[in-house]
Amino acid sequence: MEDKYNQLHLEQYSKQLANLLCDRHFATHDSLNGPQLISFTPIKQVNLFVIKELLLKWHQEMANLRSPYFDYEHEEVKEALLNFMNVISRKILMKRDAFEPLLQKAIFDTFKVILDPVATFEEKFLRIQEEITLPKLQDNLKYVDIDKQLFGGFIETLSPGNRDRDYILSRFRLYINANQGSLIPLSSLLTQFNTLLAISEDEVLDKPAPVAAAFSAPAPVATPAAPVAEKEVVAPIHNAQREASAPVSKPMFREDEEADEENTVNLRPTLNDNFRKAATASLADAHSNRKIDSLKNSISINQRFSFINELFDGDNLTYYNTVKQLDEYSDAESAKRYFTQEVAIKYDWSKKQEHVNKMLRLIDRKFA
Structure with missing residues (x-):
């Protein structure tokens, strides 16, 4: 072989x-x-x-x-x-x-x-x-x-x-x-x-991910609204644009940080931002709107490393138990409340907004 x-x-x-x-x-x-x-x-x-x-x-x-x-x-x-x-x-x-x-x-x-x-x-x-x-x-x-x-x-x-x-x-x-x-x-x-x-x-297997068409893309145009039944075969750059412009659920942090985020979260990304996101988009990002059955089986190994190191200070066991608990909830709101209140209180996530939002999007996809 x-x-x-x-x-x-x-x-x-x-x-x-x-x-x-x-x-x-x-x-x-x-x-x-x-x-x-x-x-x-x-x-x-x-x-x-x-x-x-x-x-x-x-x-x-x-x-x-x-x-x-x-x-x-x-x-x-x-x-x-x-x-x-x-x-x-x-x-x-x-x-x-x-x-x-x-x-x-x-x-x-x-x-x-x-x-x-x-x-x-x-x-x-x-x-x-x-x-x-x-x-x-x-x-x-x-x-x-x-x-x-x-x-x-x-x-x-x-x-x-x-x-x-x-x-x-x-x-x-x-x-x-x-x-x-x-x-x-x-x-x-x-x-x-x-x-x-x-x-x-x-x-x-050493299978290279599809190269994003960012470097040959025409000038950016306004992103159209996603159809009701969106096809999965979508260029990664389009998903990057859609993620950047779509509203995301915010975990509960200090009020001053929420105010700062409200002033920046709706800013439209620049062309360079889109290129940068397209170049680093993973296969999971390319299917970011698809419903998932469980967090444990849907988080890629690279994303798992990122969550463990950035959100859980390298604590493998706490990450594993947290994901297991999130999978056992019956609705998204309860799961997000557990994640942003009970889990977040143990760590300083004030500068980890990007990673927190990724986890919250995964929770939304599980209960979609």
Whole structure:
């Protein structure tokens, strides 16, 4: 498959999801043990990759124990080390600061199994082996859940004499190209991740957003009133104009700030303002009039980062709980009252009007 994917976006998503899952677990636990690790997420591949990463670090630490002063090749020493590893493997216990980076990498690597299986095979099967043997390659299958039969089928094609990494990797690349139809689709994996934190295929794959026609647009004219049943295929610049000129609900701030806003909110945007908004408009902005079913599933990952950092001072858990509460209201007024009074009182949003208004527009769209 080897789709071209947005690595930066996936890294951000992996970091955010790892942070969210750790917030939930470590809110009630001081540490994480082995049984909890095995079923930490409902996505088996993520759990397996965490375990594999943990074992890799464990073997690195064991290698660091070796010194030039002792005979580590002596049979009694080897046996003692093996017993030690067996005992300690049953006593896994991690604090959040040690576990969260492992989880973040496991989430990212789970996407790579589908997006870049060749790189996955190289890292998970070849790179960690001092010596490549068929038993060692087969042993690594224990930590693969996605496309396990595909990886296993390739290993079965190798002969015991295949020891060259570059040769094996080139053969695997040909094998994957010949078995494209057997690969699990990305949509199947996204369905699993969306139960934890929303992400779309467009966000994962490196698909450039449509370029706004701002730089070839004619001189601006008065924006006509939107028809009753507005079509969704609209150039982003038109939506930017419509958002800038449309009245928006205002949260409850100090009276002097409301007065200032009343003096500026109805000013018609300049042509440069429209160009600037059109150039930065997201796909969500291009459909800003469409009703949404829930806030949780409709806020894009970029907008989510913006809300968390700007409105909630980087507090992931508070953001998550706030959105969950907003989705449970039955009408827009109650939801907005909760957001602008109960939530706003905890933060200084006096200079965050733009982000507050974006959230209020989303609330209006949910209850439209």
